[in-house]
Amino acid sequence: MRRRPLSTMLAVMFAGLLVAPPAVAQQADVNAQIAHGTQLCHRGALQQAVDQLREAQARASTPAEKADAAAALGLALHRMRRFADAEPLLREGYTHAPDAVTRALRANDLANALLGLRRDDEARALYVEAQRLAPDDASLQSTLRLNLARLTPPAERLAALRDAATRLPSIGDTRDRAHQAANLGTQALALGADGRRLAFDALDQARGLATASADVRLQAEVLDALAQLYEAERRADDALRLTDSAALQAQAANARELLFRIEWRRGRLLKAAGDSDRALAAYRRSVEHIEAVRQDIPIEYEDGRSSFRETLEPIYLALAELLLAKADGAAPEAAQQHMREARNVVELVKRSELDDFLGERCTVESARAQEARALPAGTAVLYPIIFPDRLELLVETPQGLQRRTQPIESDDLQKLVHGFADSLRRQRPFEGAAAVLYGLLMRPLEPTLDSQRIHTLVVVPDGVLRLLPFGALHDGDRFAIEKVAVVTAPALSLTRAAAERRGPARLLLAGLSEPGPVVERLPKWVVDTLAGSPTRTLTREQTREALALPGVKQEIDQLRTRLPSDVLLDEGFTLERFGERFSTGQYSVVHIASHGLFSSSAAESFLMTYDGLLTIDGLQQLLRSERLRQRPIELLALSACQTAEGDDRAPLGLSGAALKARAGAALGTLWPVSDDAAMQLMSRFYARLAASNGTPETKARALQQVQRAMLAEPSFRHPFHWAAFILVGSWQ
16 A cells, blocks of 8 residues: 655645635644644654644635645544545545646545455456556556456465566665555465565665665654564564564654554564563563554454454463563562563453444543452452463452462364354253352452452453353352352443432333334344244235334333333334433333344444344434433343344454443343343343332343352353343443
């Protein structure tokens, strides 16, 4: 993808500015703002660039200004990998380009965004159009060849890159040629062993050109790429030497978005060399740089890979692993310090994973604020951390942190959890797996839980453990829920402290027993699932019948007797009516009895109203209310929802829904349960909430008591009926 030289971009942005008479000072101001936003984008300050360019776009008055602002803003959003947002802006700039060369440049930019949206044929057509529009621009022609190479079949890509390499000498501008050589080298490096010779030649050329043009940032990028090449070749000493040089150049350029990757490599290399102290320091620096530029790190990379899965999680977990190793054999005070730091790193992991699910960065408490919020007596927090060869249990209580290590391969743990969860969903025998998992996860905690009289266990689950209802683990005599109340939290830094009770709870009940126009808005995969086959077609009436929830009316009627309530049922439960009622700030509890599914991302997760789909993002859009900010709800309950089977990211949907709705906690189900079980559990739960108003009983303990009562009844003894219900967020 072409990076135009900053000097070229500024020349375009400032065209006419230096000779602008006083009568067009406003235009000069807009052009200067666009130029400044472009500079910020070039430096990697992407969010600042977007903010600056949005303001310029709002102030633009002439068609030319509007097109220039749109094109620049689209490029910044593209750098953030927000391709869908970038595309219409880049298209506007392309459509209103003032001349053929500018149109060619903007055609290339728009094609890059379309490539990110997997619209390869449209991208290819625009690249070809740009080639036709600016045949004499050697730099642009080289850029277009490199971009078209990305669309070449893998078997032919190396030949395409070699051909592009022969065209580099035709580029007159040294700095631009350096960027092109770096682009080519990076593409060749991605081809693996076959492309390494070409990658080295191109990157070595780019290094010399970047030095000649005094482009410090580009020097850092090229040295980093060369270090990556040597690391792939297992030439650790050379890779470390180049990494050190890259770090110096990146520091000179203040390029922290490069530094976090550079320090990550340094940490890997030093750890492999057995230098754990210097490796720990490098990983700490990497995380420090991540936190400084976190808002500018894209959620998704250009090829669709998750930035969390590919980059952030490995860095955070490697740091946590080094810190836990440091705690081994350390004096008690030092061990506590290392474990506290590891705990804070795990919090960062969880926060970033939820960011990845939601597709945006979340606002969280600082580490200092977390430390200041002491755990209440009787409460413990469990951080299970899955490493390839073992399971680490980090347990925090009011008396400090403890650690337990369980030797189990991550693949074996995954199979065990999936098997147990499947047994519960299908009401099959579960006792064997429940006992093994209890031995892994709960038994090591028993001495601490007993000696400190822990009655509430907050679990911050990792990976596949999100599919696990901890309360259903069994020691051979009793379920875990019979010993402690269990709560799930995405991270304590994402859990809002309990709000002061504001009098008797008031309940908003929303239910859908017979869907309306929403059936026409369902994703195709949902309709195919209902039909049982993608080749079978359901009529609208058949779809409505398949989605009917006859038990909802009875559930709503029973729940409205437990707390003062307002009801939205069927045609009364529209997106608009729900938003209006919710945003009043009158309700401490909002209960939704309707179909819903939490899948692998927020974009694929939804709740059904009578006339439309309420997405997780939609919750946030509906609830832009000052009253709601001042009086947030305490609990969002979702009684007919489920998480996608076997998808360990899907339970993040409950956490995301609570965050987006500004709710202290969410109560939902991991799998569909019977109408009778849902009605019994919810009705008893609200009865306890009503009875506990003004008493110290928490939501967590109220749910525990209801689940214990249900498992004592023969008809509900199997955990299928009660273990699906999990409380996420604030337990108080």
